[in-house]
Amino acid sequence: TCSLHPETKFLIHSKRIVTPNGMIAGTVEVSEGKIVSISVNDGDLNADLLPILDFENCVIMPGLIDVHTHLNEPGRADWEGFDTGTRAAAAGGLTTLIDMPLNSYPTTVTKETLEMKVQAARNKLYVDVGFWGGLTPDNAHNSSALTELLDAGALGLKSFMCPSGINDFPMTDENDIKASLPVLAMYKRPILVxxxxxQPSEEQEFSLEQRRKYSTYLNTRPATWEREAVSKLVNLASDTIVGGxxxxxxxxxxxxxxxxxxxxxxxxAKVRGFKLSVETCPHYLSFSVENIPDGDTRFKxxxxxxxxxNRKKLWNALINGDIDFLSxxxxPAPPELKLLExxxxxxxxxxxxxLQLVLPITWTHAKENGVPLEVISKWWSSMPAKFANLQNKGSIEVGKDADFVVWDPETSFDVNEDFQIFHKHKITPYSGSRLFGRVIATFVRGQMVYHEGHHALSPCGRPILASVTENSVGHHFI
Ligand SMILES: NC(=O)N[C@H]1NC(=O)NC1=O
Ligand SMILES: [Zn+2]
Ligand SMILES: [Zn+2]
Structure with missing residues (x-):
């Protein structure tokens, strides 16, 4: 019941398979959740011995990995939750999510609250899910608390340098973050910030008319806020160089x-050898303030x-590699909190x-910019896997987990009432868009968890917890 396809040993074929060696026409052999062989064209397959799923001209890529998802459970499952969030992921071709430590209640800031997360996720996951722990002023200077959280399997830590919007996830300053680095260094795990x-600004009163303009909101959070944060982080990152x-x-x-x-x-900072990386998100590549309708808070x-x-420059930075990957x-939040009226x-x-739309959104823009499928796969699978040290995931290679998305990049669809969104709440700023790239099927460790609008009958995704043995291999992102 975990799979819409009954076999555990099978072949999957298409004319376009994205591998680390480029796009091939070929066949991938899957056994007990792993990729066991890859052959170009018909190769020397045992096609008569094993059942074959032939996806013809559709693209087979490694499943997408989102290292930045707020699933909000336990505590705020009315905002999203493991069930709806991972169903949406499966329908969107994502096979691994890494959940953020905040917006759930409690926040994931201790060993115990991480255990509560894993417990809350039981029997609800349609894809694999890892967890970031939270760094707050309460645990930042307590290395044994951080050690416990990392020993319990947090893949790394996440903190905020501004108010997070959630009272039980207070912001950290550079001293808090600095204090966590020696512990993270020992575990070779990252901190996400x-x-x-x-920045100081005049207290201002705005009329409702002004509050309905995106530009009013934008002016309250100028680029200097980002610049100031990154300049502090670059200073801290100087300690991450070899010998630091x-x-x-x-x-x-x-x-x-x-x-x-x-x-x-x-x-x-990268030129200087600091261990620093950066992601951006599809919305920053899709929308700009000039085009946001007044009052449309879905875009906030x-x-x-x-x-x-700025949006165009961000695209160029992603294309030329200055931005490492996407998330x-x-x-999401309940519609009431978006104050749409x-x-x-x-x-x-x-x-x-x-979440469910990130592949078609990315591809729709990439296509216009002449970016090939292999690069999409780098942004959404191989680089995120490397970053989070998910050694079994992120590429179609022998020995890796059989995590695939099968999709049709040439077909477009409209995000309207006829398009089924599996998120708990259907509001998204992409409503009304026409996007290219229809997801046909998604496989997680060889199990067909999604096919043409249907999910497997049982959720058989697994929690991913970091283990100390994996660390000995080390984290070599950049
Ligand atoms: N708390 C929370 O999820 N905040 C996120 N939302 C957003 O737009 N940026 C964030 O950091
Ligand atoms: Zn976030
Ligand atoms: Zn954030």
């Missing part, structure tokens, strides 16, 4: 929006969407819902 530091006091640690900047000076700071996120010029930052950008929940 929401990189905005509030935090060698082995790694600082990751989540959801970069500013493609100006903030990006330049990141580029310079933090950091904010910026200018069209969703899927952060008032359209109040200052009061609404900041968070964009997009």
């Amino acid at each position: 929401h990189s905005e530091v509030p 006091s935090a060698e082995g640690a790694h600082i990751h900047i989540v959801h970069l929006s500013d493609s100006g000076e903030t990006l330049n700071l990141i580029k310079e 996120c933090a950091p904010p969407l910026r200018s069209e010029e 969703s930052d899927h952060s 008032a359209g109040d950008f200052l009061g609404a929940w900041g968070g964009i819902s997009s």
Whole structure:
């Protein structure tokens, strides 16, 4: 019941399979959840011996890995939850998610609360799910508390340099983050940082008319917030160089929006050998402030969407490798919290819902920019796997987990009432868009968890917990 396809040993064939050696026409042999052989064209397969799933001209890629998902369970399962979130993932071709430590209640900041997460996820996962632990001022200076959290399997830590919007996830400053680095270095696990530091500004009162404009919200969170945060992080990252006091640690900047000076700071730090990486999200590549309708709070996120010029520069930075990979930052909330009726950008929940759509969104833009499928796969599978040290995932190679998305990049669809969204709440700023790339089937460790609108009858995704043996192999992202 975990799979819509009854076999555990089978062949999967198509004319377009994305492998580390490029696109091939060929066949992948799957046995007990693993990839056991790959042959080009018909090769020397045992086609008469094993059942074959022939996907013809559809693309087979490694399943997508989203290292930045807010599933919000336990405690706020009415915002999303493991069941709906992982069903949406499966329908979107994502086979691994890494859940953020906040918006759930309690937040994942101790060994015990991580255990509660894993417990809450039991029998609800349609894809595999790992967990980031949270770094807050309460645990940052307590290395034994951090050690416990990492020993319990947190894949790394996440913190905020500005208020997170959630009272039980207080913000950290650079000293808190600095204190965590020696512990992270020992475990060779990364810290992910929401990189905005509030800058002094005049207290201002806004009329509702002003509050209905995205530009009003944008002006409250200028690019200087991102620049200030990243400049502090770059300073800390200088300790991560070979021979530095935090060698082995790694600082990751989540959801970069500013493609100006903030990006330049990141580029310079990388040149200097600092272990620093950066992601951006499909919404920063899709939307710009010039095009957001007044009052449409579905577009509210933090950091904010910026200018069209900024958006284009962000695309270029992704294409030329200055931005390492993509993540969703899927952060849904109940519609009431989006204050859609008032359209109040200052009061609404900041968070964009997009998980199920990230592959078609990315591909629709990539296609226009001439970016090939292999590169999409790098942004969404191989690089995120490397970053999170998921050694069994991220590419179609012998020995790896048989995690695949089968999809048709040439077919388009409209995000309208006829399109089935599996998120708990259906509101998303992509409603009304026409997107290319229809997901046909998704496989998690050889199990067909999704096929043409249907999910497997039982959820057989697994929690992913980091183990100390994996660390000995080490984290070599950059
Ligand atoms: N708490 C939370 O999920 N915040 C997220 N939402 C968003 O738009 N940016 C974030 O960091
Ligand atoms: Zn964030
Ligand atoms: Zn987030």
